[in-house]
Amino acid sequence: MLAGCAGGQLGKNNSNEFRQGMVVTASPIASKVGLEILKKGGNAVDAAVAVQFALAVVYPNAGNIGGGGFMVYRSATGEVNTLDFREKAPSLASRDMYLDSIGNPITDKSLYGRLASGIPGSVAGMAEAHQKYGHLKWADLLKPAIDLATNGFKITARQADELNQFKTLFNAQNPEGTALLRMETWAAGDLLVQNELAKTLEAIKENGRSGFYEGWVAERIVAEMAHHKGIVSKEDLKDYQAIWRKPVTGYYKGYHIITMPPPSGGGIALLQLLKSVADFPLKRWGFNSDSTIQVIVEAERRVYADRAAYLGDPDFYNVPVTKLTNDQYVKGRMSSFSWASATPSARIKEGVLQPEHEETTHFSIVDRAGNAVSLTTTLNGSYGSGVVVKGAGFLLNNEMDDFSVKPGSPNMYGLLGGEANAIVPGKRMLSSMTPTIVEKEGKLFMVVGTPGGSTIITSVFQTLLNVIEFDKSMQAAVTAKKFHHQWLPDVVFAEDGAIDSLTVLKLRSKGYPVEFRGSIGRVDAILKTRWGYYQAGADPRGDDQALGW
Template sequence: MRLFLIISGFVFLSAGCVNGQLGKNNGQEYRNGMVVCAYPEAAKAGLEILKKGGNAVDAAIAVQFALAVTHPTAGNIGGGGFMVYRSGKGEVNTLDYREKAPAAASANMYQDSAGNIIPDKSLHTHQASGVPGSVDGLVEAHRKYGKLKWADLVQPAINLAKSGFPITEKLAANLNSNQTTFKRLNPGKNYYQKEGGWKAGDIMVQQDLAATLELVRDKGRAGFYEGKVADELVAEMQRGSGLITKTDLKNYHSVWRKAITGNYKGYKIITMPPPSSGGIALLQLLRSVEPFPLKRWGFNQDSTVQVMVEAERRVYADRSKYLGDPDFYKVPADSLLQPKYTDSRMKDFNWAQATPSSSIQPGSFVGYESDQTTHLSIVDKEGNAVSITTTLNGAFGSGIVVKGAGFLLNNEMDDFSSKPGVPNMFGLVGGKANSIQPGKRMLSSMTPAILEKDGKLFMVVGTPGGSTIITSVFQTILNVVEFDQSMQQAVTSKRFHHQWMPDDVEVEQEALDRATTQKLEKKGYKIVPHGPIGRVDAILKTKWGYYEGGADPRGDDTKLGW
């Protein structure tokens, strides 16, 4: 059995690739399961769980805990996330374990007496953190769907934290670039700091985190939200005038929500409802471009890009006004997803000229009263599929480590609208629907998704990337469905992004050729060079019945199957 190798950002493909499609007998026939995630050791942990007889949910739990150790940039137990689940028999469910605002939070907490935003307060202070949801979410997922013992799923992460693991070149670079922040926010030493800097191959050991994970292993939810870890978390809050209390921890609970679904040219899309904005936005985007002949125009050609950008412009404008936590705000999901509404939004764009974002406002309809994330896609032998996106928000979250407990705090409070009309760290603009309220979940861009074709599993997909998550998932789906790319090609392909405000089309290097760029610029599109966009991890169920993975070469992402 041969694997794709991901080495220093390059993808080495096995032989057997014909016309961009993997052939049936190319050595990639992973029929028993597949794991695709952000770090090699975490992928190994998930695959071992599958081989031991665990299901996709079991493997996902092991992977997420392992990522909390090996991928501290975004992997976490101090953050939160979303899970989309589809059983091998077609049962569908979603789990919301997004963080919540503490009870002491208030709408104007990041504004000064004059109503101006206080720089950095929602990013790198103890008040930037929402109540973590990851541990509760994983406990709840195991309670409902788990097969193996809980302790067996947490143990691989404990082993990695205790014994250490070799860090990659990319992780070393990320740690080194944040050394000043770690030192400023964490008086004394912690294991993210290293005199002389980190280099590839260094072994990272995290004894405090191992001890925390042992409590979670032995006591489940209580090991995190009560007792020693809760004491340490609250003590950390008190050190920096943070807001999270023991009552906040006790009252936190993840929520099972009904998936939202839509169709695109015979494919059924199963994705996350609010407080994720990603699911509704993804379905709106697909519906917006469905009437246009993208396949005939071709991948990243000027007409294709123009239609996709104009759709993105309108969808992100709607996001700014209408999306928020459904437990606090009546999200008009049905209205936003009406084909008649989506079609009406696309009627006013002009082929000859870019639509200025300043002229686009959120739509209206009758009856109307959320960079650093990580994603994992897993399928098991029975065809159960899990798509999870989890986050601390910014790289390494707030940068604050809980003393004694060894995990990073999130800075998810920045995903709220600190002030209507003022953009957050990703440049996203929000309004009243996403205002800060005690106990409320902040809006997210996370877009874990599962696709069906003819009633059978077709694709599992998702990505990190802040505001670019939605457009990265959108493009990856189109790359397969419209442009006949293999899963790995679809994930590797260069991407572009537009989000209404600012009025820029951000483009990865070499995503558009010179002629295409010139045609778009003549129409008034502002093309802006951008670094890597997204890190998509995805799995395709091929027509031959095996699993084909796509691990994004923009990171240390790894795919393993058996």
């Protein structure tokens, strides 16, 4: 085993590369769980299930059983599939449920407390994935998470800081206490024991999805709602289903991109971005040069405008996928920008189609046979709604904020949405999650994804370019400083050190406002080298770790 895998494709069997399989997650403990499953003969999906439940214990700010997400799967033989276990609006949800008497959004209502929660999808998603592709027994995949919750684990310095930071929220939403709260300040190395969560995981181990969506756990969720003005019902829980969907796919310079369809907006946006820059000589211009940044920003500005107008749940809205990803449409969108100056976002609208704090977590897994999983899951905000279900020990999401609470008003990430993403009972909210698998010459090439709210799409995009255009190793591509533009606000956000001072001056002289900020994204990815070894990128922005064998 090796942590923090780095190195490039410069030589055979680099000491940081592995043949048998690889797991990259946001938690060293979860990565170890996934690797042990692979070593026991489990496949990539088995490891993904075990990792997902382990993250619910050891990474509570985003790992979850009270949230939802997306999975992209590629078998060793080239079969591809995507699983949508995104949360849904409860049956009692209504279009204007977060507006005041004069129609203005009441921000806190969609962010905190029980009313902010959609119907969780994670448990149903893991059960569905295991039923279709799993190999090991379900109970064996739950055991590591149960043991971690029962016996506790030592928190990292980063986790101690987060738990202390969110103490006020936890106290406000959980007046009777929770395992995430303590009288004194949390410190690195403290043991976090979660007995109530262990009981919930035991119920899921014994009864599968019905152990969560029915029985005493479901009763606890409904009681939590009833006592605090939430609206998720027993029927909402029982009726929830994860859905297999056809991936959206496309090509970038010979690389086959396999990514998530709506209600993820990430896959379509990623394909649009790649098509937008395909005709420009990025490799010659160089990594984060002024020309490279200008083209990427202009592409991002147009793609995010399209996202706001055209993307939503395909079960409720006819998303024009083919039209949005059409080569001529994308090139036409890029034809309006000028090298002389920035295109003001106020002048950019969605294209005319001819007759479609940021906390999430991502992990990438490849097994011995070559099956691959790219899975992104979320509670939305860090620690979701802040509500821990009494007696069941898990956090509820605040995903309702990902709907267009009021079309044209921004959500917590500043993203605008339109009618396509308006609140409707039973509808899945639009997401930026972009789990992706890439093939080269018909063979597995890369497994990639990231958390980061609105920056997810651009972080995955830039990571792909870092490898394909700028010849970076997987670790270097992940580590590289990133920048982001999302149409509105009309600002180029860049990580500290991402753009040198001379390039900043050039961009600002053309009307590109550049603002520096902290970390963007937290990419975890796996690259298969030309010699058949797996090489990982574990993001140093977090406690992420890559393990291989």
